[in-house]
Amino acid sequence: MHKTTLRRTFALGLVSTAVVLGGCAAVQTTDSGAIGVERTQYMSSMVSEEALQQEAAQQYSSLLSQAKAKGALDRDAAQTKRVQIISQRLIKQAGVFRPDAASWNWDVHVLSSDEVNAWCMPGGKIAVYTGLIARIKPTDDELAAVIGHEMAHALREHSREQVSQQMVTNMGLSVLSAVTGVGATADLGGALTNVMFTLPNSRTHETEADRIGVELAARAGYDPRAAVTLWQKMGALGGSSAPPEILSTHPSAASRIADLTEAANKVLPLYQQARK
Structure with a gap:
């Protein structure tokens, strides 16, 4: 590479890095809880x-409309009621981690699909797939573990964290477009779709x-074990x-089981207290 070009590329790289680093601010999305989750997160000012x-609510509404049109929305009333009752008990405990979650417009539905999956979008939009219920045959305690896990992603704003990383990366790449002629656009809706349904969560997020x-x-009275x-x-x-879709990038390795066992034992007194 010519030295002038090399210096120019290096300089642009520094500018891009500065843009990326400067585009995020340190935040603490949740309180630590008894379990002690205290990692500082970094969010872009471009992604409030x-x-x-709002984007999640729009996408969720669209997904529900599509499912309803296909006769795949809350098809089994008893099954839907079970999922919603478990979810509501968990939702009542969300304030332990972030009080503002009490004002979220939580919504819970069951979608008919063979996929073994469940998710919770930003703002508390929850879906559980019938494939998970049919193939795993979870007890109420196990179903609470699934839903609680997905709710935690929303409470910690993991989607916003990932979208922030995408957006600031695109912002940095736009600097390079002056040289390459290839621009990068910031599409919030597309970024959210990728994060929710395409890109894997990091091991830290999981x-x-x-x-x-x-x-x-545990706080909702379900056995954490x-x-x-x-x-x-x-x-x-x-x-x-x-593996099932819900485990496609993070199989249940021995280390995960060990961590879950330790965490369950740590909050067991909360479960015992809730059961009194």
């Missing part, structure tokens, strides 16, 4: 909590969701073939 929740989910379940049996079932379901 309100904007992402561990935080595991731990917070276990505490939510069920998280261990749940993820064991998930891992066994995959066998030698591809």
Whole structure:
């Protein structure tokens, strides 16, 4: 490479790095809880909590409309009621981690799909797939572990954290477009879709969701030790073939089971207190 070009590329790289680093601010989305989740997160000013929740609400509404049109929305009334009752008990405990979650417009539905999956979008938009219920056959305690885990992703704003990283990266890449002629656009809706349904959560995010989910379940009166049996079932379901979608990037390894066991034991007194 010519020295002038090299220097120019290096300079632009420094500018891009500065843009990325300068585009995020340190935040603490949740209180630590008894489980002790205290990692400082970094969010871009370009991705506000309100904007992402609004985008999530729109996408969620669209997904529900599509499911309803296909006859795949809350098809089994008893099954839907079960999921909603468990979810509501967990939602009542969300304030332990962030009081403002009490004002979220939480919504819970069951979607008919063979996928073994569940998710919670920003702002508390929850969906559980019938494939998970049919194939895992979870107890109420195990189902609480699933839903609590997904709620934890929303409480910690993991989607916003990932979208922030995407947005500031695009912002940095736009600097390079002056040289390459290729621009980068910031599409909040597309970024949220990628984060929710395409890109994997990091191991850090998964561990935080595991731990917070276990505490939510315990405080709601569900046995936190069920998280261990749940993820064991998930891992066994995959066998030698591809794992369930919910585990596609994070199989239930021995280290995860060990961490869940430790976390469950830590919050066991909360469960025992809730059961009195």
